[in-house]
Amino acid sequence: MTRLLHRLGRRCAARPLLVVGIWLVVAGAVTGLSLTVGGRYSAHERLPGTEVERGQDVLARAFPAAAAETADVVVHVSAPDRLAGVVAAVASRVTALPHVAAITTDPSDLSADGTTRRLRVTYDHDRFSLPPDSLSRLRTALRAAVRADGTPGAAAYPGGLLVVDFDQPRSGLGEKVGIAAAVLVLLLAFGSVIAALMPVATAALGIVTGLGLVKLLAAVYPVNDSAPALATMIGLGVGIDYALFIVSRHRERLRAGDAPLDAAVLATATAGTSVLWAGVTVVAAICGLAFAGIPVMTSLGFAAAIVVATSMTASLTVLPALLALTDRHIDRLHIRLPRMHRDDGTWWTRWGRAIERHPVRYAAASTGLLLLLAAPVAGMRLGMPDGSSAARGSEAQLAYTLTAREFGAGANGPLQLVVASRDRRPLSPSDGTLIRQAVDTDRDVAASRPMTVGPDGTVGIVTVVPRTGPQSAASAALVPRLRSRVLPPVAAATGVRVYVIGLPAGRYDVSRRVLDRLPYFVTAVLAVSFVLLMLVFRSVLVPLKAVLFNLLSIAAALGVVVMVFTWGSLHVLVGVREQVPLVDVIPMLMFAIVFGLSMDYEVFLLSRVREEWLLDGDGRDSVVRGLASTARVISAAAAIMVSVFLSFTLSGDVVVKMIGLGLAVAVLLDATVIRLVLVPATMSLLGDLNWWLPRRLTRPSSRSPYPPRTSLPRPAPPGQAGAGRETTSTSR
Numbered sequence: 080m081t082r083l084l085h086r087l088g089r090r091c092a093a094r095p096l097l098v099v100g101i102w103l104v105v106a107g108a109v110t111g112l113s114l115t116v117g118g119r120y121s122a123h124e125r126l127p128g129t130e131v132e133r134g135q136d137v138l139a140r141a142f143p144a145a146a147a148e149t150a151d152v153v154v155h156v157s158a159p160d161r162l163a164g165v166v167a168a169v170a171s172r173v174t175a176l177p178h179v180a181a182i183t184t185d186p187s188d189l190s191a192d193g194t195t196r197r198l199r200v201t202y203d204h205d206r207f208s209l210p211p212d213s214l215s216r217l218r219t220a221l222r223a224a225v226r227a228d229g230t231p232g233a234a235a236y237p238g239g240l241l242v243v244d245f246d247q248p249r250s251g252l253g254e255k256v257g258i259a260a261a262v263l264v265l266l267l268a269f270g271s272v273i274a275a276l277m278p279v280a281t282a283a284l285g286i287v288t289g290l291g292l293v294k295l296l297a298a299v300y301p302v303n304d305s306a307p308a309l310a311t312m313i314g315l316g317v318g319i320d321y322a323l324f325i326v327s328r329h330r331e332r333l334r335a336g337d338a339p340l341d342a343a344v345l346a347t348a349t350a351g352t353s354v355l356w357a358g359v360t361v362v363a364a365i366c367g368l369a370f371a372g373i374p375v376m377t378s379l380g381f382a383a384a385i386v387v388a389t390s391m392t393a394s395l396t397v398l399p400a401l402l403a404l405t406d407r408h409i410d411r412l413h414i415r416l417p418r419m420h421r422d423d424g425t426w427w428t429r430w431g432r433a434i435e436r437h438p439v440r441y442a443a444a445s446t447g448l449l450l451l452l453a454a455p456v457a458g459m460r461l462g463m464p465d466g467s468s469a470a471r472g473s474e475a476q477l478a479y480t481l482t483a484r485e486f487g488a489g490a491n492g493p494l495q496l497v498v499a500s501r502d503r504r505p506l507s508p509s510d511g512t513l514i515r516q517a518v519d520t521d522r523d524v525a526a527s528r529p530m531t532v533g534p535d536g537t538v539g540i541v542t543v544v545p546r547t548g549p550q551s552a553a554s555a556a557l558v559p560r561l562r563s564r565v566l567p568p569v570a571a572a573t574g575v576r577v578y579v580i581g582l583p584a585g586r587y588d589v590s591r592r593v594l595d596r597l598p599y600f601v602t603a604v605l606a607v608s609f610v611l612l613m614l615v616f617r618s619v620l621v622p623l624k625a626v627l628f629n630l631l632s633i634a635a636a637l638g639v640v641v642m643v644f645t646w647g648s649l650h651v652l653v654g655v656r657e658q659v660p661l662v663d664v665i666p667m668l669m670f671a672i673v674f675g676l677s678m679d680y681e682v683f684l685l686s687r688v689r690e691e692w693l694l695d696g697d698g699r700d701s702v703v704r705g706l707a708s709t710a711r712v713i714s715a716a717a718a719i720m721v722s723v724f725l726s727f728t729l730s731g732d733v734v735v736k737m738i739g740l741g742l743a744v745a746v747l748l749d750a751t752v753i754r755l756v757l758v759p760a761t762m763s764l765l766g767d768l769n770w771w772l773p774r775r776l777t778r779p780s781s782r783s784p785y786p787p788r789t790s791l792p793r794p795a796p797p798g799q800a801g802a803g804r805e806t807t808s809t810s811r
Contacts, residue, residue: 081348084355088347088399092340095400102397106284109291118297119211120304125374129588130562134497134578138540139205141499142533145540147180148209150200150217151239153481157232159193165225165233166196172224176216178202178209187526190485197486199239206244214245218474236478238466238491243582246475256729260722261319264715271410277326281398282318285390289314292389293382303375306382308735312727312742313383313672316720317361318390322398323719324350324683327712329402330409339409343402349690350683351395356615357682358391360608361675367604368671371596373589376664380671387675427710431703434756435763442760445752446631452748453634455641461590462660464733465491465549471656483548489525492549494558494581496541496566498530501574505536510573517569518543523557549582550660558587590663597667604674605630612678616685618770624761625681628753633673636745637666640737653728653736662734665741672738673745680717680754684709688762692770702762702769710755717750 091098126132138146154169156162170182180203188197200217202209214237221235258279265275290307328350332342365387368380402409434441466479482490496514500506511530518527518541525546532539543561547553558579566577605626612622643649645658688705695701724746727739762769 081352084351084395085344085348087395088344088351089340091347091396091399092343092403095404098397098400099404102284102288102393106288106291109288109295113291113294116298117291117294118299118302120294120297120306121207121301121378125207126585126588126592127374128372129592130578131580131585131588134495134580137497137499137538137578138580141535141538142540144180144201145495145531145533146205148202148204148206148213148241148244149239150202150214150237150241151478151482152198152200152217152221152235152237153195153478153485154198154235155195155233155481156230157194161230161233162194162196165228165230165235166198168224168228169221169235170198172220172227173198173200173217176213176220178204178213185528187528188486195481195485197482197490200241202241206240211245214241217241234477236474236481238475238478238482240582242466242475242478256726258315258723260726261315261719264718264722265319265323267715273405274326274330274409277398277401277405277409278319278322281322281393281401282315282390284397285318285393286311286314286386288393289386289389292385296381296385300378300381301374302378302382305375305732305734306379308727308730308732309379309668309738310382310386312724312735312739313365313676314386314390315723316742316746317358317387317676318393319719319723320716321354321358321391321394323716324354324712325394325398326402326409327715333407333409339406340403343399346402347395347399349686353683353686354391354394356611356686357678358387360611360678360682361387363607363611364604364675364678365671367600367607368667370600370603371593371667373592373596373664376667379668383672427707428703430710430755431706431759434706434759435699435703438760438763441756442764445757445760448752449631449635449748449757452636453631453638455638455646456634458645459637459641459666460552460645460660461593461663461666462550462552462555463586463589463662464659476656479548487525487544487546488548488551489545489554492545492554492582494543494545494561494579494584496543496561497578497580498539498541499576499578500537501576503537504574506530506532506539506575510575511539511541513569513573514541514566514577517565518561521557521560521565523547523553523560543581545583549586552660554583555587555590558584586663593663593667597670600667601670604671608674608678612681613772615682616689616770617772619772620765621685621769624758625678625685628757629674629677629681629749631757632677632745632749632753633670635748636673636741637661637669639744640665640669640741643740644737653740655733655736659733662737665734665737668738669741669745672742673749676720676742676746677749677753680713680750681758683716684713684754684758689770699763699766702759706755706759713750713754717746720746720750 135146152169152173154162154166156165173179174182179200181201183199183201184196185199188199190196202213204210217237221237225233225235262275262279265278266272290310293302293306293310296302325346329342329346332345333339337345362384365380365384368376371377466475479491496518498506498510498514508530514530515527518524523546525544527544528542530539530541545551545554545557561579566579570577608629609622609626612625613619616622641661643653644655645660650656650658684705687709688701691701691704691708721743724739724743728736728743730736730739
């Protein structure tokens with residue numbers, strides 16, 4: 080692979096203008112095509128094989144009106160005598176909207192003090208075919224109605240399923256802050272504007288091209304509308320990191336006396352090998368989300384994998400061309416800033432020697448810290464945040480709060496019981512009465528409404544209002560209890576089938592699917608990653624340690640996320656108003672993404688350690704030398720990723736906040752506790768056993784790109800520019 084990348088790097092560096100031109104043309108063409116023939120992102124979720132999906136299919140066939148999308152409008156005034164006028168104004172405006180089929184209300188939808196009324200808006204399309212601007216149109220109509228009526232203190236807020244299905248907070252603040260933080264870290268690391276902007280430019284080119292490809296994919300495959308934000312988050316992190324690895328190696332070779340073109344080629348062949356395998360591992364891990372059996376997560380994985388692949392390709396092709404174009408001017412436009420630690424690696428060498436002398440002590444301490452951080456995972460509760468955790472002052476939060484105060488928290492997420500006749504006989508009123516009597520006896524049910532029967536009389540629907548909100552543990556527990564204990568006896572007695580659907584039921588089904596598929600998903604990702612790393616490093620113990628350590632870092636990161644979002648008042652640190660359960664898809668998403676991203680540092684560190692080992696065969700000393708030569712770059716790369724991911728906690732979407740915080744913590748732990756402590760400690764303990772491989776799997780080892788070491792280098796005088804163990808050992 081090194082030879083192939085050497086040839087690729089030389090061809091790209093020899094024709095830099097042609098390579099850059101091709102990339103710009105491809106990026107422009109892909110972007111143009113995506114804007115003209117690209118598909119529309121989907122805001123909807125399907126979960127084949129679940130009870131919710133089966134119940135919705137029954138409604139769609141026999142009772143289409145009940146399967147249509149709905150919205151709840153909460154109208155509030157300060158004086159009861161003004162409520163009727165505001166309700167009439169709202170109804171008039173909303174009825175005129177496209178696809179609105181009816182507006183209904185019920186006596187129970189009036190608050191006790193007469194100041195609040197709920198309206199049910201029913202559309203003539205289901206949620207999968209309703210135009211994506213339906214929510215924004217409804218919001219505009221409500222604001223216009225209240226303004227036209229002119230009643231002081233009047234308000235009307237949208238809520239219900241329409242908001243759940245279509246409300247996707249969007250903000251470019253996270254991306255902007257992340258890019259600014261990455262540039263700052265690069266300036267501190269390189270002290271040069273040109274060197275700092277080169278990784279950013281390469282990553283931006285890869286992300287733009289990748290997002291265009293994702294939008295083209297959406298034309299033939301349903302891609303969730305959260306995919307661009309997630310793909311951008313990951314693309315920024317890996318794209319800048321990959322370019323940073325190659326640029327750092329290029330500058331090392333320049334200081335060693337290589338010509339700019341030769342330095343770019345060698346950097347592509349050496350650091351580029353790490354980038355290639357790291358990128359392949361990330362793509363494989365993220366594509367493993369297909370094992371989840373959840374279409375939304377599969378689309379998120381594919382989108383992120385596409386952006387990672389284009390970012391990796393840009394680093395291996397356009398970056399050598401840019402490095403060749405800059406010639407020896409890469410360090411021009413020097414700026415005087417506090418630099419990251421810059422010396423000949425002496426400090427990191429001393430750190431490595433300390434670990435080498437006491438490996439058991441360092442391994443035990445780092446493992447204990449990770450296990451301590453992972454402990455909260457044992458109390459993890461999966462669910463989905465509701466309007467109570469929306470941004471303070473937002474319409475979603477105001478609608479939720481007003482509904483909960485006037486009608487009970489459960490009114491924000493009612494359940495629906497789909498009642499279907501087994502033998503196509505018409506349903507009788509007694510069927511609905513018996514079902515309601517059984518349901519109303521449950522301690523977590525606040526109320527139920529009479530059964531509404533469809534046109535052919537064989538399918539009906541009963542609305543059940545829980546006592547607690549959608550994200551409550553009690554609401555989640557109510558769903559399986561109704562399905563397994565409360566409803567089966569009455570269904571058998573009346574000869575009907577009953578399906579429990581609705582918001583809490585859907586979230587329960589997603590949680591169960593995640594927990595059921597998680598072992599298979601984890602096993603598949605671990606197996607693929609182990610095989611890839613074994614092929615790269617020609618070792619059994621190295622990939623085995625990598626797999627185990629990555630599991631530790633993921634568990635620790637999940638533990639921190641649980642602590643922040645579900646314990647005490649830590650949630651205010653990330654702008655969340657109250658405690659929320661861990662979003663049901665977060666564990667699987669984080670595992671795929673973090674497992675892939677952590678391989679960046681694993682591959683980069685171990686590739687350098689293996690290079691050192693191939694020079695003289697010293698298993699323990701090669702660990703110290705590899706750590707000393709990569710620690711500074713890994714620290715800078717981790718600082719960039721942590722900055723980028725933390726910036727996404729500024730998003731208004733709780734899911735994005737959780738992912739951003741989880742990834743930031745995972746990368747921080749991975750690049751410090753694991754790569755700079757636990758990995759060197761365990762490798763020092765194992766020595767030459769690190770590179771053991773069964774005889775039948777052994778083939779001639781890849782040769783080091785450097786000549787064999789004949790003697791250990793002596794430390795260079797402190798402060799000598801460009802001096803160091805790396806330069807001494809690799810100069811020709």
